[in-house]
Amino acid sequence: MDLSPEFSTPDIPVQTINDPLLEGTGVSLSILRTDLIHPVVSGNKWFKLKHNLIKAREQNKTCLLSFGGPWSNHLHALAEAGRLFDFQTIGLVRGELPSPLNPCLADASASGMLLQPVDRSTYRQKTNPEYLASLQELYPDAYLIPEGGANREGALGCAELNLYYDEQQFDLVSMACGTGIMLTGLATSSAIPLMGFQVLKGDAYLERQISNNFQHFGLTSQCRWSINDRFHFGGYAKTTDELITFINRFERIHNIPLEPVYVGKMLCGLYQLIKKRDFFPQNYRILVIHGGGLQGNRGFCKIVQ
Numbered sequence: 496m497d498l499s500p501e502f503s504t505p506d507i508p509v510q511t512i513n514d515p516l517l518e519g520t521g522v523s524l525s526i527l528r529t530d531l532i533h534p535v536v537s538g539n540k541w542f543k544l545k546h547n548l549i550k551a552r553e554q555n556k557t558c559l560l561s562f563g564g565p566w567s568n569h570l571h572a573l574a575e576a577g578r579l580f581d582f583q584t585i586g587l588v589r590g591e592l593p594s595p596l597n598p599c600l601a602d603a604s605a606s607g608m609l610l611q612p613v614d615r616s617t618y619r620q621k622t623n624p625e626y627l628a629s630l631q632e633l634y635p636d637a638y639l640i641p642e643g644g645a646n647r648e649g650a651l652g653c654a655e656l657n658l659y660y661d662e663q664q665f666d667l668v669s670m671a672c673g674t675g676i677m678l679t680g681l682a683t684s685s686a687i688p689l690m691g692f693q694v695l696k697g698d699a700y701l702e703r704q705i706s707n708n709f710q711h712f713g714l715t716s717q718c719r720w721s722i723n724d725r726f727h728f729g730g731y732a733k734t735t736d737e738l739i740t741f742i743n744r745f746e747r748i749h750n751i752p753l754e755p756v757y758v759g760k761m762l763c764g765l766y767q768l769i770k771k772r773d774f775f776p777q778n779y780r781i782l783v784i785h786g787g788g789l790q791g792n793r794g795f796c797k798i799v800q
């Protein structure tokens with residue numbers, strides 16, 4: 496596909512993580528800093544939005560409509576992407592709008608997003624074809640994007656992530672997974688295995704969902720992939736003192752900001768696996784994807800109680 500230069504992505508740094516905690520483990524770590532792409536439209540949300548924006552342009556839509564919770568990284572990125580690329584944006588927000596708006600929604604609003612609260616039972620219809628058809632009728636100029644950017648276009652954008660690192664330098668790519676779209680997309684292009692850390696509680700649901708994604712989107716995995724569902728730290732957006740202590744130390748030592756919903760959990764889980772010594776082979780080279788999401792830190796107190 497001929498991509499408009501308008502939607503091209505700047506270089507993304509790959510940094511080596513030299514950590515005393517990992518000395519002698521035989522594993523080396525590097526990190527792909529997609530959080531540095533743009534101050535607002537950052538991280539994997541940019542990759543998930545890219546082909547949606549291109550398609551919206553192709554369909555001459557003037558508005559982007561999507562769904563999210565009150566701390567949604569996706570709505571936050573979508574609002575600013577809409578402003579930058581000249582789309583109106585509508586965010587259907589789960590539950591009531593906090594008053595005053597929290598920092599995430601205040602940013603989205605300042606970027607021009609029209610925020611519409613949706614009661615929880617209606618919100619659960621977010622993938623129901625009839626509900627979506629009624630929204631399309633209500634907003635004929637809108638291009639609809641699922642919650643979290645979780646559609647085929649979202650996956651196609653994430654399939655481009657491996658253009659930003661040299662696959663020959665690594666044995667595994669590790670990432671945090673919510674919807675699993677990033678992993679689905681990257682698996683269609685990756686020559687090396689992928690490991691996803693499920694940040695929501697629930698036995699093996701994500702593995703099934705990702706398998707369904709391939710089928711649903713007509714995509715094929717090119718690599719081995721696995722999901723670890725043991726490091727959710729209590730569930731979505733839940734934290735523990737152990738997790739917060741890990742994050743604070745990591746940020747201090749490496750001067751790399753993390754957040755506790757995705758990246759922090761993945762790294763904390765990965766460190767535990769590496770420290771087992773027999774989990775990964777010797778001289779194993781792991782690249783972790785920093786998926787961004789730093790705006791969400793404003794919703795957390797990162798002081799250990």
Ligand SMILES: *Cc1c(COP(=O)(O)O)cnc(C)c1O
Pocket residue numbers: 538539540568569643671672673674675676677678757758785786787788789
């Ligand atoms: C949304 C998000 C993810 C999860 O991506 P999925 O494609 O939903 O699995 C990971 N990290 C960050 C920072 C995110 O914002």
